[in-house]
Amino acid sequence: MDSTRWxxxxxxxxxxxxxxxxxxxxxxxxxxxxRGAAAGTFTLAHFANIVGSLSEVRTLLWNSLIFSVGxxxxxxxxxxxxxxxxxxxxAPFRTMAYVSxxxxxxxxxxxxxIGWILLFGPKAGILNVAAAxxxxxxxxxxxxxxxxxxxxxxxxxxxxxxxxxxxxxxxMDPSLEDSAAVFGGSGWQVFKRVTLPxxxxxxxxxxxxxxxxxxxxxxxxxxxGIPAGIDVLTTQIYLQIRGGFLPKYGExxxxxxxxxxxxxxxxxxxYRVTRHTHKxxxxxxxxxxxxxIDLASWRWLGGFLLxxxxxxxxxxxxxxxxxxxxPFAKQPSAEALALLSLRNYATAFADNTIVGSxxxxxxxxxxxxxGTVLATFVASWxxxxxxxxxxxxxxxxxxxxLVFPGIVMGVAVLKMYLAIPLPIYGTIWIIVIAFMARxxxxxxxxxxxxxxxxxxxLEESAEVCGATRVQAARNIVIPLILPALFAGWIYxxxxxIRELSVALLLYSPGxxxxxxxxxxxxxxxxxxxxxxxxxxxxxxxxxxxxxxQRLAQRYSLQV
Amino acid sequence: MKKKTTKALLWAAVLVFLGVLxxxxxxxxKPASLAELAVYSGxxxxxxxxxxxxxxxxxVWYTSLAGGSxxxxxxxxxxxxxxxxxETYRGSSKDIMAKVLAETQAKRYLVDSIESTPPVxxxxxxxxxxxxxxxxxxxxxxxxxxxxxxxxxxxxxxxRESYIGLAYNKNSIPPxxxxxxxxxxxxxxxxxxxxxxxxxxxxxxxxxxxxxxxEDFINKLKKQNISLFAISGRAxxxxxxxxxVGASPTIFRNHALVSIEQGAPVAWAPMExxxxxxxxxxxxxxxxxxxxxxxxxxFILGPDGQRILEEFEYGSASKxxxxxxxxxxxxxxxxxxxxxxxxxxxxxxxxxxx
Numbered sequence: 073m074d075s076t077r078w079x080x081x082x083x084x085x086x087x088x089x090x091x092x093x094x095x096x097x098x099x100x101x102x103x104x105x106x107r108g109a110a111a112g113t114f115t116l117a118h119f120a121n122i123v124g125s126l127s128e129v130r131t132l133l134w135n136s137l138i139f140s141v142g143x144x145x146x147x148x149x150x151x152x153x154x155x156x157x158x159x160x161x162x163a164p165f166r167t168m169a170y171v172s173x174x175x176x177x178x179x180x181x182x183x184x185x186i187g188w189i190l191l192f193g194p195k196a197g198i199l200n201v202a203a204a205x206x207x208x209x210x211x212x213x214x215x216x217x218x219x220x221x222x223x224x225x226x227x228x229x230x231x232x233x234x235x236x237x238x239x240x241x242x243x244m245d246p247s248l249e250d251s252a253a254v255f256g257g258s259g260w261q262v263f264k265r266v267t268l269p270x271x272x273x274x275x276x277x278x279x280x281x282x283x284x285x286x287x288x289x290x291x292x293x294x295x296x297g298i299p300a301g302i303d304v305l306t307t308q309i310y311l312q313i314r315g316g317f318l319p320k321y322g323e324x325x326x327x328x329x330x331x332x333x334x335x336x337x338x339x340x341x342x343y344r345v346t347r348h349t350h351k352x353x354x355x356x357x358x359x360x361x362x363x364x365i366d367l368a369s370w371r372w373l374g375g376f377l378l379x380x381x382x383x384x385x386x387x388x389x390x391x392x393x394x395x396x397x398x399p400f401a402k403q404p405s406a407e408a409l410a411l412l413s414l415r416n417y418a419t420a421f422a423d424n425t426i427v428g429s430x431x432x433x434x435x436x437x438x439x440x441x442x443g444t445v446l447a448t449f450v451a452s453w454x455x456x457x458x459x460x461x462x463x464x465x466x467x468x469x470x471x472x473x474l475v476f477p478g479i480v481m482g483v484a485v486l487k488m489y490l491a492i493p494l495p496i497y498g499t500i501w502i503i504v505i506a507f508m509a510r511x512x513x514x515x516x517x518x519x520x521x522x523x524x525x526x527x528x529x530l531e532e533s534a535e536v537c538g539a540t541r542v543q544a545a546r547n548i549v550i551p552l553i554l555p556a557l558f559a560g561w562i563y564x565x566x567x568x569i570r571e572l573s574v575a576l577l578l579y580s581p582g583x584x585x586x587x588x589x590x591x592x593x594x595x596x597x598x599x600x601x602x603x604x605x606x607x608x609x610x611x612x613x614x615x616x617x618x619x620x621q622r623l624a625q626r627y628s629l630q631v
Numbered sequence: 632m633k634k635k636t637t638k639a640l641l642w643a644a645v646l647v648f649l650g651v652l653x654x655x656x657x658x659x660x661k662p663a664s665l666a667e668l669a670v671y672s673g674x675x676x677x678x679x680x681x682x683x684x685x686x687x688x689x690x691v692w693y694t695s696l697a698g699g700s701x702x703x704x705x706x707x708x709x710x711x712x713x714x715x716x717x718e719t720y721r722g723s724s725k726d727i728m729a730k731v732l733a734e735t736q737a738k739r740y741l742v743d744s745i746e747s748t749p750p751v752x753x754x755x756x757x758x759x760x761x762x763x764x765x766x767x768x769x770x771x772x773x774x775x776x777x778x779x780x781x782x783x784x785x786x787x788x789x790x791r792e793s794y795i796g797l798a799y800n801k802n803s804i805p806p807x808x809x810x811x812x813x814x815x816x817x818x819x820x821x822x823x824x825x826x827x828x829x830x831x832x833x834x835x836x837x838x839x840x841x842x843x844x845x846e847d848f849i850n851k852l853k854k855q856n857i858s859l860f861a862i863s864g865r866a867x868x869x870x871x872x873x874x875x876v877g878a879s880p881t882i883f884r885n886h887a888l889v890s891i892e893q894g895a896p897v898a899w900a901p902m903e904x905x906x907x908x909x910x911x912x913x914x915x916x917x918x919x920x921x922x923x924x925x926x927x928x929x930f931i932l933g934p935d936g937q938r939i940l941e942e943f944e945y946g947s948a949s950k951x952x953x954x955x956x957x958x959x960x961x962x963x964x965x966x967x968x969x970x971x972x973x974x975x976x977x978x979x980x981x982x983x984x985x
Contacts (some may be wrong), residue, residue, distance in 0.1 A: 088838055131984075171925065193873070193875045194875070195803070195873075195875045195876070195877075196873040196874040196875040216858065294861060295861075298829065298859055298860070298861040299826075299857070299858050299859055299860045299861070299983075301857075301859060301984045302860070303980075303981040303984070311980075313729060314725055314726060315725065315829065315976060315980075316725065316969075316972060316973055316976050317724075317725060317728060317750060317831070317834075317968065317969050317972035317973070317976075318728060318729075318732070318754075318969050319728070319729040319732065319733075399893070400869065400872055400873075400890075400893075400895060401869060401872065401873035402873075407974075421948055424716065425718070425719065483864075489737060490736040490737045491736070493738075495737075495739055497733070497734070497737040497739045498734065498739050498741045541742055556807070580694075580720065580730070580741055581691050581693070581718040581719060581720040581741065582691070582718045583751070586920060592721065594862065594866070595861075595863055595866060596697055596698075596721060596862075596864050596865060597697070597698070597861055597862065597863060597865045597866025597867070597868065597869045599869060
């Protein structure tokens with residue numbers, strides 16, 4: 073076997089190692105007895121237990137679906153409207169909307185959720201109390217409800233939808249709409265018959281994507297759903313492990329399989345839709361700028377709506393800022409102003425565990441992003457550039473983690489390293505491995521797309537001039553693909569540094585990461601310290617997002 | 632002649648040396664293993680442990696203490712014994728149980744010293760995950776507060792007691808509506824104002840309701856529109872202080888007293904029975920830092936730790952506070968407790984379901 077084949081086998085084994093054992097352990101755990109004399113024997117009891125309380129499963133499925141459909145619909149509606157306003161109309165504050173949408177990537181989800189709870193808690197939320205004084209209605213909005221969960225999850229995804237939808241709006245050929253107008257179509261008809269069908273594949277893809285992401289969401293169901301008495305599948309999995317006296321991994325795995333099946337089923341139409349996107353090509357070589365609609369006097373309303381995007385980022389952070397300066401939760405008042413101090417910042421950063429978690433997070437994200445990008449680059453090089461017959465397995469393997477919601481990956485990796493004798497349980501490396509497995513598909517997509525953009529001719533000419541396969545890859549492909557890999561690296565780094573659900577079941581003392589520290593502080597009731605720590609962390613991650621964005625612009629990358 | 636004398640002297644020296652040496656070893660041999668350290672009663676116990684712990688450099692502590700007390704203990708321990716990092720995992724007893732079981736299964740033992748409730752400690756004892764210990768200061772502890780091994784040693788000793796009762800926000804609950812007993816939780820004025828913690832604090836209150844009031848009562852309580860919070864009892868108290876929840880019967884007396892001293896607008900009242908958490912301190916069987924493990928456990932159970940816990944208003948098994956204590960795990964084996972606990976959890980989840 074030549075060196076290329078050896079490398080192929082090595083990458084295949086590495087991907088298989090990341091993906092297959094977690095899948096196996098989830099299945100295995102759901103089918104074996106956990107404790108007692110019969111431990112390790114086959115059983116259907118875990119499934120029987122969850123199906124036994126059929127009404128409960130039905131409630132869980134129903135809640136999960138309502139929550140996900142609602143959030144996806146909310147994010148899609150608002151995000152698309154804003155993208156249209158920003159790209160196709162003359163509404164002001166476009167740049168602010170874009171900047172805040174990008175920066176929202178840097179703010180950890182758990183931080184925003186806690187900010188919203190401080191604002192809209194039904195009895196003591198700052199805005200609810202303030203609104204009561206003005207309107208006499210109390211509470212004006214109860215966050216601890218299904219609509220509350222949907223709204224916050226929807227707002228969390230709005231910036232993503234906004235950015236995803238802005239691209240098709242920007243690149244839509246206006247000549248299509250113009251011809252419709254020339255043939256006498258009214259504004260509505262043009263929208264219905266031309267604009268909408270053109271945007272439909274993107275809309276559908278984004279809808280499914282946000283639906284699946286909401287199905288996998290953990291922060292909002294845990295922090296808002298549990299107090300509201302609204303359980304979804306992800307929180308049910310968590311509660312099976314941490315809600316009872318002894319952890320029930322069997323039931324947790326059975327619920328995990330149910331959730332994975334749901335995610336898997338939802339992804340099928342996603343791939344159907346995205347596979348045929350070329351039919352709806354709206355990007356061509358023609359240079360044009362889409363026509364902007366003059367909103368006339370409605371212009372300022374459009375501008376106001378666009379300002380919502382920065383507003384929903386700033387509001388929760390503002391609430392945290394207020395909480396970070398107070399010894400205990402208090403409404404803004406003269407009395408409260410007298411209590412303001414920076415004490416929480418001092419306490420938070422005097423704590424070794426808290427400071428240590430920052431270093432751990434940096435280390436974990438650095439390692440996970442680098443590892444994932446390296447592995448997926450080599451894998452996609454084999455897929456795109458070689459003729460090895462079984463190369464498709466790499467592609468398939470790397471896509472498997474798409475059906476693993478974060479919390480399920482946590483359960484799976486935990487069970488795996490509890491069973492096998494590799495001593496990484498209790499270290500940060502178990503989190504690194506779980507992140508690598510979870511984000512393989514994303515790394516794969518970045519490097520795959522990057523490689524497709526580099527024509528084979530370049531390598532072929534190198535080979536003609538006597539270079540080996542590997543040399544051509546090293547001297548030609550790698551330098552050209554670096555920007556795409558860097559973009560993938562940034563993405564994975566930023567996503568993992570704020571990720572909670574994977575790490576929550578895997579951390580130990582000494583291996584806490586940032587999001588887990590925030591979770592612990594919340595659970596333990598140190599809201600002031602939590603707010604102080606969260607704000608400092610958010611400033612850091614937003615700064616990183618800005619630096620990365622700048623770099624990406626300089627090298628004209630798509631992040 | 633001279634040679635002979637020298638030779639005899641040499642022999643004598645060798646004999647004396649050989650005779651004395653084992654004795655000297657016997658006297659000077661210091662305990663080194665965890666089991667030996669845990670029961671060592673020499674006057675230099677503390678110095679010996681401190682020196683060993685410093686060399687080990689760190690100690691891993693799992694605790695169910697919430698609020699400021701565990702941080703204060705870490706701080707005071709660090710001030711007394713410099714150079715030893717305390718890595719802490721603070722979690723409910725459910726979290727600690729899951730963690731300890733996972734470590735045992737992975738055979739990767741991280742924990743040195745544990746402070747948690749009897750169900751966790753009993754389960755650990757049953758799985759041989761605790762090291763029996765004894766120390767001079769334990770002589771002062773009342774007999775019922777120590778879990779005996781039967782050989783003059785102990786699995787754990789109760790470091791503190793915490794009492795679960797009702798805390799309410801004085802601004803949101805009118806004096807007439809303040810519950811004096813569990814029955815009073817059904818008052819119409821309290822509808823929509825009650826919150827439960829889903830940690831074991833909440834579970835144990837459900838246990839008390841089930842035992843003393845019956846399942847029907849819990850069903851009636853459901854109509855009061857209860858909110859559940861997946862946070863510790865300590866964190867839920869903050870929610871009561873903020874006014875977000877009017878009252879909660881799942882609040883520890885000590886946490887409430889500390890907040891009241893700081894001027895928080897809350898009050899705490901015992902119900903007809905007070906579910907009690909006796910927090911025991913114990914040594915892990917496979918503590919990776921044996922000296923530091925014993926040193927920290929000594930610190931918690933000794934005068935320094937006890938003083939801090941008293942400052943944080945934790946109770947003691949030997950004092951009377953004028954209310955009736957009830958220990959939900961009393962008389963139950965680990966398995967019975969697990970089954971009962973599963974049922975309580977289920978009832979608690981149903982209580983909050985909308």
